[in-house]
Amino acid sequence: MKNILVTGGAGFIGSAFVRQMIARHPELNIIVLDLLTYAGNLNNLLAVSDEPNYRFVQGDIASRSDCAVVLKEYAIDTVVNFAAESHVDRSILEPDAFIRSNTLGVNVLLDEACRAGIGRFLQVSTDEVYGDVAPGAFSVEDDPMLPNSPYSASKAGAELLVRAWRVTHGLDTVITRGSNTFGPYQYPEKLMPFFITEAIDGRPLPLYGDGQQQRDWLYVDDHARGIACALFHGESGRVYNIAGEHQARNVEVTHQILDLLERPASLVRHVPDREGHDLRYAMRCERLKALGWQCEHNFEEAAASTVRWYQENEWWWRPIKSGDWRDWYQRQYADRLAAADG
Ligand code: NAD
Ligand code: TYD
Secondary structure, eight states, X not given: OOEEEEETTTSHHHHHHHHHHHHHOTTSEEEEEEOOOTTOOGGGGGGGTTOTTEEEEEOOTTOHHHHHHHHHHTTOOEEEEOOSOOOHHHHHHOTHHHIIIIIIHHHHHHHHHHHTTOSEEEEEEEXXXXXXXXXXXXXXXXXXXXXXXXXXXXHHHHHHHXXXXXXXXXXXXXXXXXXXXXXXXXXXXXXXXXXXXXXXXXXXXXXXXXXXXXXXXEEHHHHHHHHHHHHHHOOTTOEXXXXXXXXXXXXXXXXXXXXXXXXXXXXXXXXXXXXXXXXXXXXXXXXXXXXXXXXXXXXXXXXXXXXXXXXXXXXXXXXXXXXXXXXXXXXXXXHHHXXXXX
């Protein structure tokens, strides 16, 4: 491996992966290809923008020419694909963009990468492909994929394409399935950055339904290290779960955020639930641990430092919470909050 293409590297997890790779692997060239959708942000890559082994190219994984040009120009030998539409609520309202980037885009990227004769292709996937997990149970890699949202269905579709390229064309592929990730530079539509930034401003926190849904929470640096571990040491054709092994209910996470910010519980509003809401995700990740990876951050400390980061970095999120974000807020929450208040 020498020239690594990181698609979607201007997003939340992709940019953490890029910052880590640049810091730890000066011998590798990191080329980011990112469309810069509403969620892509070059401020996430400011820390590496002057590094000699980093390049940024704006482009679309669903465009054959964008992929072919970057693969050839930078003699890419490895692809790590983060590029995706990533928010479940948006996939319920606007599924087309998810199928386009997450499924069709992966088809184009796989095909062009294969034609360019690359070595390894790593697809970043999610625990949501397993679907809802019964209380007490934990998903392992060989469990069936039973996705329930347009987002998770589009990611499961991508995984099947990755499998097909391996079997049909002999491409060296690895898939990672990470759990709910949190940390600095996360677009403030996902639960933690949304609630942290809203609570800082003393605004209502719209908790879906009874708030009893459970997620496994994984700190972003642990997720990025897990992807690097699977990239360097993973067995070809395998899937690797990456979990923080910290399951918590949404209502608990919400109150932890409020306590850290010293904001009142009265900010919580129980609003009408998300359609098709998966109640629980939980995974075991012994397969990745066997490669030497382990989670280094405990949830309480990582949540506290994440809250502090949003308190200290308003320059990053305040400009985002205008324009496109406001339109999204109106569409997703105006009626729900009105129903809760009524
Ligand atoms: P994000 O929404 O913050 O970033 C996605 C990035 O992809 C953005 O920079 C965007 O501009 C780019 N992008 C979107 N469509 C593109 C296209 N067609 N061509 C090129 N670039 C495009 O997402 P994230 O939270 O960083 O997630 C990254 C990956 O990790 C996704 O594949 C997601 O499914 C997966 N994942 C996310 C989580 C999580 O909790 N956030 C958990 C597990 C897996
Ligand atoms: P989210 O961050 O959107 O991640 P995912 O849907 O991929 O798990 O949501 C995490 C949990 O928080 C999920 O159960 C939905 C819930 N949630 C709310 O209750 N209110 C909100 O405004 C958001 C964005 C999420």
